[in-house]
Amino acid sequence: MVEFYGKTFQSRLLIGTARYPSPETVLETIKSSGAEIVTMSLRREAQGQEAGKRFWDLLKDSHVTILPNTAGCHSVKEAITIAHMAREIFKTPWIKLEIIGDDQTQQPDPFGLVEATRILISEGFEVFPYTTEDAIVAERLVSLGCKVIMPWGAPIGSGQGILVPRAIKLLRQRFPETTIVLDAGIGKPSHAAQAMELGCDAVLVNTALALAHNPVLMGEAFKNAVTAGRLGFTGGMMDEREMAAPSTPVIGKPFYL
Amino acid sequence: MKNIAVVGAGFLGRLAAWRLVREGHKVSLFDRYGLEHINASSAAGGMLAPFRELDIGEIEVCQAGLFSLEHWPMILKKLRKPVFYAPVGSIVVAAPGEENELTRFKDRVELKVARDKSLPQNPVQAISKNELTDLEPALGDRFEKALYFPTEAHLHTQQLMDSLAESFLAENGRFIITNDIVEISSNTLKVAGETVTYDYVIDSRGYGAKSELPELRSIRGEAFIVRAPEVTFNRSIRMMHPRHPIYVVPRPDQTFFVGATAIETDRDDGPAVRSVLNILSSLYYLNPAFGEAEILEWRVGLRPAFPDNLPRVSALDNGVIRLNGMFRHGLLLSPYLVDQVVEKIAKGK
Numbered sequence: 107m108v109e110f111y112g113k114t115f116q117s118r119l120l121i122g123t124a125r126y127p128s129p130e131t132v133l134e135t136i137k138s139s140g141a142e143i144v145t146m147s148l149r150r151e152a153q154g155q156e157a158g159k160r161f162w163d164l165l166k167d168s169h170v171t172i173l174p175n176t177a178g179c180h181s182v183k184e185a186i187t188i189a190h191m192a193r194e195i196f197k198t199p200w201i202k203l204e205i206i207g208d209d210q211t212q213q214p215d216p217f218g219l220v221e222a223t224r225i226l227i228s229e230g231f232e233v234f235p236y237t238t239e240d241a242i243v244a245e246r247l248v249s250l251g252c253k254v255i256m257p258w259g260a261p262i263g264s265g266q267g268i269l270v271p272r273a274i275k276l277l278r279q280r281f282p283e284t285t286i287v288l289d290a291g292i293g294k295p296s297h298a299a300q301a302m303e304l305g306c307d308a309v310l311v312n313t314a315l316a317l318a319h320n321p322v323l324m325g326e327a328f329k330n331a332v333t334a335g336r337l338g339f340t341g342g343m344m345d346e347r348e349m350a351a352p353s354t355p356v357i358g359k360p361f362y363l
Numbered sequence: 364m365k366n367i368a369v370v371g372a373g374f375l376g377r378l379a380a381w382r383l384v385r386e387g388h389k390v391s392l393f394d395r396y397g398l399e400h401i402n403a404s405s406a407a408g409g410m411l412a413p414f415r416e417l418d419i420g421e422i423e424v425c426q427a428g429l430f431s432l433e434h435w436p437m438i439l440k441k442l443r444k445p446v447f448y449a450p451v452g453s454i455v456v457a458a459p460g461e462e463n464e465l466t467r468f469k470d471r472v473e474l475k476v477a478r479d480k481s482l483p484q485n486p487v488q489a490i491s492k493n494e495l496t497d498l499e500p501a502l503g504d505r506f507e508k509a510l511y512f513p514t515e516a517h518l519h520t521q522q523l524m525d526s527l528a529e530s531f532l533a534e535n536g537r538f539i540i541t542n543d544i545v546e547i548s549s550n551t552l553k554v555a556g557e558t559v560t561y562d563y564v565i566d567s568r569g570y571g572a573k574s575e576l577p578e579l580r581s582i583r584g585e586a587f588i589v590r591a592p593e594v595t596f597n598r599s600i601r602m603m604h605p606r607h608p609i610y611v612v613p614r615p616d617q618t619f620f621v622g623a624t625a626i627e628t629d630r631d632d633g634p635a636v637r638s639v640l641n642i643l644s645s646l647y648y649l650n651p652a653f654g655e656a657e658i659l660e661w662r663v664g665l666r667p668a669f670p671d672n673l674p675r676v677s678a679l680d681n682g683v684i685r686l687n688g689m690f691r692h693g694l695l696l697s698p699y700l701v702d703q704v705v706e707k708i709a710k711g712k
Contacts, residue, residue, distance in 0.1 A: 127420075127672065128670065128671050128672035128673075129580075129670045130669075130670040130671035130672070133670070319470070
């Protein structure tokens with residue numbers, strides 16, 4: 107069980123809905139991955155008279171919880187406008203707050219993020235901030251009242267995995283009460299397992315699924331990887347050693363050459 | 364001779380109407396707008412790229428597309444006005460940092476093609492900088508590698524739309540502008556107070572069929588037509604990019620059709636500033652000489668699609684034939700679907 111602002115979920119895998127071959131594939135991947143929370147961009151789709159309603163209707167029918175996001179926003183003001191729109195459309199206080207500081211790396215702007223988080227929390231939002239692995243930024247976000255933080259593993263869509271595993275581990279140690287979701291940079295199921303082994307409470311995956319040759323199959327792979335990583339973390343993993351430590355004792359064996 | 368109504372005047376409706384009128388039927392073509400109105404068809408790039416579509420498309424689209432690729436040239440020969448048609452192959456390049464995606468693109472096409480052994484098994488070639496330079500000198504110095512689909516083609520969509528309409532009207536086809544047809548539940552239509560029962564009603568509407576087909580959604584596409592006297596290439600180019608991929612389709616007189624966004628909305632007003640920036644900056648990257656190009660016009664179309672992005676086709680007992688949800692494949696699917704319709708009607712009731 108994992109908790110997001112008082113709501114509990116079985117699945118520790120959150121998925122994005124962008125870049126899939128079709129909405130139908132999104133629905134099938136939700137099923138195969140067991141995801142209970144999906145994130146959805148409002149930046150542009152929300153602007154029609156129907157407000158991208160048909161795509162959203164499809165998701166609604168699949169009974170998942172929607173986590174609207176502010177993907178594509180470059181300023182505090184833009185992100186707040188989208189957050190308001192999301193609350194209106196999706197009837198939820200949840201908002202995955204993304205403010206992009208750099209177009210090339212899609213790196214979050216930590217200063218704008220903290221500022222927008224402060225404003226949105228004061229307006230009653232439950233903020234899921236997309237941040238870097240920086241512990242000081244995380245500290246600010248948590249002290250503003252964030253119960254969830256979403257550090258990146260690597261730039262969005264890069265599939266590079268977790269570039270600074272130690273920093274993620276440190277976040278876990280520093281913020282034992284905060285729900286940590288590793289967001290962005292995951293390319294392979296093993297990356298997701300690693301995030302869970304490092305102590306993250308959940309992972310969010312989009313591109314690795316959407317651009318897979320078979321997104322539905324990949325959804326199942328990620329589901330199993332997240333479960334494996336979580337069990338690994340809770341099972342208490344052994345520490346690394348300098349030397350070999352044979353699992354079968356050699357003492358007592360005759361004439362060991 | 365049958366009395367036939369065709370509702371919706373995109374590629375599909377116009378081709379069906381023209382084919383059926385030539386078969387000797389009495390055909391009325393209906394649309395909400397005039398024949399010059401920009402719709403999803405006239406806002407389409409005009410690529411006949413069944414293999415390249417396999418990137419995200421399904422094998423069924425490729426199979427039907429191959430039929431159409433073979434049949435479009437024969438259709439064009441019979442039309443009254445010439446339509447620019449270029450069976451010269453197509454190319455895919457990748458924006459910087461995205462080069463690995465080319466390998467994946469090729470893998471994906473080959474994986475899907477391998478599922479149907481009757482398809483040509485080597486539709487795509489990975490080519491080097493030098494080979495690309497030989498094919499398209501204007502691109503060779505920009506990209507280290509590319510994919511080449513030698514059997515694909517492209518055509519001029521506006522010329523095709525015009526020529527189909529003109530050829531249909533010349534065969535005494537009737538075209539009627541009407542807002543009256545909202546629902547096609549039987550072969551009886553009521554237009555401007557007049558009720559007519561047809562032998563067949565063909566529903567070839569795009570997103571206009573939404574009130575009747577609630578699963579239908581629209582994916583907005585924004586595109587530009589530019590004239591670039593300094594740039595020359597012959598093949599349609601797709602450039603992969605993580606956020607703003609584009610395609611460029613060369614037309615006569617140094618003009619190029621550049622598209623397209625894919626936005627889940629049914630807004631059909633002018634292009635957003637963001638779309639202009641994204642598409643045109645990708646175009647500028649493709650070849651900086653596009654910086655000097657003149658923007659002749661923009662076009663916005665709403666692609667009609669079902670949740671699986673595949674078309675739905677059915678022939679009902681009451682004479683209604685439905686062909687909906689062409690997504691971005693109206694041009695690629697029309698000859699294949701229309702052939703089936705013509706055959707079905709020839710066998711008749």
